[in-house]
Amino acid sequence: MLKITNLQKTFNPGTVNAKTALAGLDLTLKNGDFVTVIGGNGAGKSTMLNAISGVWKPDYGTIEIDGVDVTNMPEHKRAKFxxxxxxxxxxxxxxxxxxxxxxGIAARRGTKRKLRWGIKKTEREEYKKLLATLELGLENRLSSKVGLLSGGQRQAVTLLMATLNRPKLLLLDEHTAALDPKTAAKVLEITNKIVTENNLTTLMITHNMHDAIEYGNRLIMMHEGKVIVDVSGEEKKKLTIPQLLELFEKASGSEFANDKVMLSK
Amino acid sequence: MAFLNVLPGAISEGLIWGLMAIGVYISYKILDIADLSVDGSICTGACVCAVMLAGGNPIWLCMLVAILAGALAGVLTGLFHTALGIPAILAGILTQLILYSVNLAILGGKSLIAIDIRSADLLLHMSNNPMAIVSAGLIIASTIVVLWLFFYTEVGLTIKSTGENPHISRAQGVNVNLNKVIGLAISNGIVALAGALLAQYKGSANINDGRGAIVIGLAAIFIGLSVSLKIKPNFVCSLIGVIGGGIVYYIIYNFVILLGLKTDYLKMLSAIIVALFLAVPYLKTRYFTKQKPIPINAGNGGGDNA
Structure with a gap:
């Protein structure tokens, strides 16, 4: 489904601020993989998702989604995947x-937008049902401005927008990190439900080691722009947090350092 | 009494500039771009209309070409900004400067072209203000209806989202750059239409028409929205408010002239009005916001309203 080969990206090259964010990243995802991603500060996790999304072009390497080379495709075009x-x-x-x-805008991701109604009547009913599945009481607030919603409600709506038109790949960039613990748990539960029910291929960055182990069928750890630990299946299910830290230290030769992880025990 | 005499004229002019302000509303409020090319494109609309009328063309054709000329100016600004990466403000200034030369060329090197109001079949003219008010009102009403419908279409919705959040728009497959160009074309097309009406109303097109138009447009927007947002914060109500803002602006304008202010100072007055409207909300939050007492249970709330 996703194939990243030797991906490299350096920000501010040739200056004192030069920062190699991706250093020859290789990653292949199978159809239906739900992969959790953890890593220290500046390990390249978000950079990886931005590269896949096409926020900028990588310096080197290729990205394939579902067999299509998207490396040079502009951001709004590859959005259809x-x-x-x-x-x-x-x-x-x-x-x-x-x-x-x-x-309505999200439902038309990947289609050519024309001068016809932006939301059809039948769609409103459909949205109502989908919002009801979130169990956040949003089903009767279709006409409310999104700006009036709480952070958790917004993330849930964004999640719905991201999956309304089934994506080939779902990218979650610490999408619960800005929420309070209770709300974060709720949004994560919704995420898991949507991903497993639709069998979506997913990359989820998280700073919560417990979540990284509990959710998904595969876990990768990143360090200095590369994947250094990659566990899946039974092996992943049995992991504990101390084991995970040990794996990291063995593979990277350094201590795990992520402020958010340290603070989120 | 003198004031009542100038009132119909003030309303006519206010309607025309209100229409222009709707164009500014699209760039400034919807696209979130301060587009300075409108100073030029309103004049382009006036020049095209006047010159084509002098050439004996039917009025509807003159106005249509004026709209297209304005839209083209918007495309130019849009391309400067999106394709060439020039900051939006500067892109507008560049277009404005280009349009000054273009407008002179349209006027055939003259600084003013008069419309022969006896031979041309005009939609509105200052000699008949009641009719001017009706004509301008009808054009404005149809413009608002068309815009209202347009912003509910697939394309229209993504133009709104482009201005509000380009980031998520791109993530949802929206071509943000194309949308900015389309939005600026619509905006400047409307501004040029207002220019075409202005030329007919005054019976002439002048190379200096439209200098400071952006400021008048913003003034109309701020005056209008300060009222309409309190009544009903929706799109149509906002546009009607903007038209009202244009009228109020021209009534104030005429009132100040009657009071004896030298017309030389009017541009300064416009700028001061806009500066006040921009400054007041800022000053309010900066200096006049009282700290609220801390409510009991003010812990790390938000947990229950997920």
């Missing part, structure tokens, strides 16, 4: 537009 949810709840929606309008 991707569903994305970001860390910042403000980032995933248009705040001054209605919930229904946001969903």
């Amino acid at each position: 991707l569903g994305r949810v970001f860390q910042d709840p403000m980032m995933g929606t248009a705040p001054d537009m209605e919930i229904a309008e946001n969903l």
Whole structure:
């Protein structure tokens, strides 16, 4: 489903601020893989998702999604393959537009937009049902501005937007990190439900080691722009946090350092 | 009494500039771009209309070509900004400067072209203000209806989202750059239509028409929205508010002239009005916001309203 080969990216090359964010990253995802991603500060996790999304072009390497080489495809074109949810709840929606309008835009991801109605009547019913599955009481607020929702509600709506038009690949960039623990758990539960029910191929960055072990069928750890630990199946299910830290230290030769992980025990 | 005499004229002019302000609303409020090319494109609309009328063309054709000329100016600004990466403000200034030369060329090197109001079949003219108000009102009403419908279409919705959040728009497969160009074309097309009406109303097109138009447009927007947002914060209501803002602006304008202010100072007055409207909300939050008392149970809330 996803094939990343020898991906490299250096920010501010040739200056004192030069930072190699991706250093020959290789990663292959099978159809239906639900992969959790953890790593220290500046390991290249978000950079990887941005590269897949096409926010900028990599310096070297290729990205294939479902057999299509998207390395040089502009961001809005490859959006047809991707569903994305970001860390910042403000980032995933248009705040001054209605919930229904946001969903209407998302439902047409990957299609050519024309001068016909942006939301059909039948769609409103469909959105209502989908919002009801979130169990956040949003099903009767189709015409509310998204800006009026709480952070958790927004992330849930963004999640719906990302998956409304089934993506080949779902990219979750610490999408619960900005929420309080209770809300984060709820959003994560919704995420898991949507991903498993639709059998979506998913990359989920998280700073919560417990979540990284509990969710998904595969776990990767990144360090200095590369994947250094890759466990899946039974082996992953049996992992404990101390084992995970040990794996990391063995593979990287350094101690695991991520402020958020340290603070989120 | 003198004031009542100038009132119909003030309303006519206010309607025309209100229409222009709707164009500015699309770039400034919807696309979130301060587009300075409107100073040029309103004049382009006036020049095209006047010159084509002098050439004996039917009025509807003159206005249509004026709209297209304005839209083209918007495309130019859009391409400067998106394809060449020039900051939006500067892109608008460049287009404005280009349009000054273009407008002179349209006027055939003259600084003013008069419309022969006896031979041309005009939609509105200052000699008949009641009719001017009706004509301008009808054009504005149809413009608002068309825009209202347009912003509910697939394309229209993504133009709104482009201005609100380009990031998520791209993630949802929206060509943000193309949308900015389309939006600026629509905006400047409407501005040029207002220019065409202005030329007919005044019976002439002048190379200096439209200098400071952006400021008048913004003033109309701020005055209008300060009222309409309180009544009903939706799209149509906002546009009607903007038209109202244009009228209020021209009534104030005429009132100040009657009070004896030298017309030389009017541009400064416009700028001061806009500066005030921009400054007041800022000053309010900066200096006049009282700290609220801390409510009991003010812990790390938010957990229950997921």
